[in-house]
Amino acid sequence: MTTTPSLIDRPEAMFQLVRARQQRGARVGVIPTMGALHEGHLSLVEASNRACDVTIVTIFVNPAQFGPQEDFQKYPRTLESDLEALAKFKVDAVFTPRNEDMYPPGYSTYVDPPRVAQPWEGEHRPGHFRGVATVVLKLFQLCPADVAFFGAKDYQQTLVVRRMVEDLTVPSRIEIIPTLREADGLAMSSRNRYLTPPQRKQALTLSRSLELAAQMVAGGERASHRILAAMHAEFAAAGITDIDYVAIADPDTLAAIDEIRSPVVALIAARVGETRLIDNRLLTP
Amino acid sequence: MTTTPSLIDRPEAMFQLVRARQQRGARVGVIPTMGALHEGHLSLVEASNRACDVTIVTIFVNPAQFGPQEDFQKYPRTLESDLEALAKFKVDAVFTPRNEDMYPPGYSTYVDPPRVAQPWEGEHRPGHFRGVATVVLKLFQLCPADVAFFGAKDYQQTLVVRRMVEDLTVPSRIEIIPTLREADGLAMSSRNRYLTPPQRKQALTLSRSLELAAQMVAGGERASHRILAAMHAEFAAAGITDIDYVAIADPDTLAAIDEIRSPVVALIAARVGETRLIDNRLLTP
Numbered sequence: 001m002t003t004t005p006s007l008i009d010r011p012e013a014m015f016q017l018v019r020a021r022q023q024r025g026a027r028v029g030v031i032p033t034m035g036a037l038h039e040g041h042l043s044l045v046e047a048s049n050r051a052c053d054v055t056i057v058t059i060f061v062n063p064a065q066f067g068p069q070e071d072f073q074k075y076p077r078t079l080e081s082d083l084e085a086l087a088k089f090k091v092d093a094v095f096t097p098r099n100e101d102m103y104p105p106g107y108s109t110y111v112d113p114p115r116v117a118q119p120w121e122g123e124h125r126p127g128h129f130r131g132v133a134t135v136v137l138k139l140f141q142l143c144p145a146d147v148a149f150f151g152a153k154d155y156q157q158t159l160v161v162r163r164m165v166e167d168l169t170v171p172s173r174i175e176i177i178p179t180l181r182e183a184d185g186l187a188m189s190s191r192n193r194y195l196t197p198p199q200r201k202q203a204l205t206l207s208r209s210l211e212l213a214a215q216m217v218a219g220g221e222r223a224s225h226r227i228l229a230a231m232h233a234e235f236a237a238a239g240i241t242d243i244d245y246v247a248i249a250d251p252d253t254l255a256a257i258d259e260i261r262s263p264v265v266a267l268i269a270a271r272v273g274e275t276r277l278i279d280n281r282l283l284t285p
Numbered sequence: 286m287t288t289t290p291s292l293i294d295r296p297e298a299m300f301q302l303v304r305a306r307q308q309r310g311a312r313v314g315v316i317p318t319m320g321a322l323h324e325g326h327l328s329l330v331e332a333s334n335r336a337c338d339v340t341i342v343t344i345f346v347n348p349a350q351f352g353p354q355e356d357f358q359k360y361p362r363t364l365e366s367d368l369e370a371l372a373k374f375k376v377d378a379v380f381t382p383r384n385e386d387m388y389p390p391g392y393s394t395y396v397d398p399p400r401v402a403q404p405w406e407g408e409h410r411p412g413h414f415r416g417v418a419t420v421v422l423k424l425f426q427l428c429p430a431d432v433a434f435f436g437a438k439d440y441q442q443t444l445v446v447r448r449m450v451e452d453l454t455v456p457s458r459i460e461i462i463p464t465l466r467e468a469d470g471l472a473m474s475s476r477n478r479y480l481t482p483p484q485r486k487q488a489l490t491l492s493r494s495l496e497l498a499a500q501m502v503a504g505g506e507r508a509s510h511r512i513l514a515a516m517h518a519e520f521a522a523a524g525i526t527d528i529d530y531v532a533i534a535d536p537d538t539l540a541a542i543d544e545i546r547s548p549v550v551a552l553i554a555a556r557v558g559e560t561r562l563i564d565n566r567l568l569t570p
Binding site: 011015022023109110114116130137141142144164167168169170171 | 392396400423
């Protein structure tokens with residue numbers, strides 16, 4: 001299919017469309033995004049096309065998940081090229097709610113996210129997961145899809161959303177799709193477009209240090225502190241000094257792990273220039 | 286109809302029943318309760334029977350909305366007589382979820398309720414509305430009814446639920462049904478059964494002081510402090526000293542009002558013996 005998907009901005013219209021399709025027996029998939037779509041997002045659309053009869057993409061740059069010092073204002077908004085990219089897939093509707101409909105005057109109800117939101121991103125982006133949990137819950141109300149697709153690049157976010165949906169008994173299934181990477185290993189991200197060519201090279205340190213960690217574990221290393229030291233050395237060598245965290249953690253609870261006896265997740269958040277990047281990788285002993 | 290309604294305790298079964306009926310075009314009403322049903326609850330069932338094709342009653346004594354010093358353990362649980370009472374109406378299902386399904390191990394996601402939850406009950410029962418908002422949101426996920434019915438006796442709760450549903454864009458409509466009273470004026474409440482006969486008499490002070498307030502406003506009084514003083518005098522005369530609040534407030538925001546220029550709500554919470562009772566009344570100048 002190569003038709004431009006229809007745009008919906010009214011919340012009620014979105015809800016009615018999903019309900020009408022479900023009443024005719026269709027299985028509905030939703031991909032919540034902030035736009036600035038890249039191939040990672042499109043792989044979520046493909047996954048929905050494979051698993052569902054109807055695919056909805058939501059595009060909403062959610063102010064509630066940005067801190068006051070963060071890049072909400074300059075976050076890329078590229079609706080026209082997003083729609084072009086989506087036209088290559090079967091997308092039944094693109095939901096672009098307006099800020100004033102999502103957060104009307106007097107708005108004051110938030111989702112206090114589950115415990116797994118507290119470490120790592122939670123410490124470095126206070127309020128971020130509260131904003132994420134709130135907007136995702138709202139989107140599940142407006143677009144009560146059977147399945148929702150999220151990318152594994154935002155590893156902690158996938159845990160927060162999964163646990164929130166389980167705790168609040170939201171009747172949508174969560175599917176996590178593997179991170180898509182550029183040929184050289186850089187995890188795809190809407191924020192990559194902020195990078196200058198030299199920063200683009202520096203940014204490879206994230207995936208390279210994760211690859212190093214995976215090799216060390218494959219080679220028998222079990223002590224997290226030695227792996228973390230080696231990863232930090234990679235960052236130092238690349239001249240990246242603004243590191244929020246480099247961590248080896250339990251893949252479910254995200255508690256820091258000292259000795260690797262079962263699969264763990266390595267998590268990184270660092271700034272390359274002004275651009276904050278995150279990446280992660282499962283390490284299996 | 287006088288058939289005993291069918292009991293559902295599995296969350297998925299509840300969801301599937303509502304969805305199946307909605308897919309066949311039925312309009313579904315839900316009445317969330319903590320059981321210990323009285324005529325007030327039954328008036329909500331009647332309202333649902335009038336407005337909807339399918340009526341679901343939920344019975345769940347929600348631990349999350351009780352404080353550590355409150356009456357969660359001794360709260361009346363009277364399922365058998367509740368089902369008998371409901372058998373006189375058209376009730377398609379009674380949803381009695383189990384604690385361990387509602388709050389499984391590791392449960393840690395809550396709804397941080399809207400601003401209107403802060404004063405009055407919010408100050409005297411910290412965490413109460415967080416528990417209410419959370420369980421109501423969960424019930425709306427498991428039982429995505431078209432309409433939900435709440436009683437006006439819990440006035441602040443109705444505002445909290447309405448605003449939460451609006452903020453989180455929950456696609457259920459909220460209907461508020463007027464408080465039902467005993468012949469002598471006592472607002473019906475599951476907690477009235479705690480009262481000894483002398484306390485039952487003392488408890489009339491709540492509705493009597495509200496009646497006094499209404500008469501004063503009807504008689505031209507506009508100064509809240511004089512009305513509140515008269516109400517407090519009623520409580521003193523009745524020997525009720527454990528008063529959480531007696532308030533005259535904006536009916537939407539619940540901000541305290543000094544001078545009555547438009548409709549206000551009078552709110553009371555007080556303990557008669559060990560039993561905490563609340564009541565309210567709209568006052569129209």
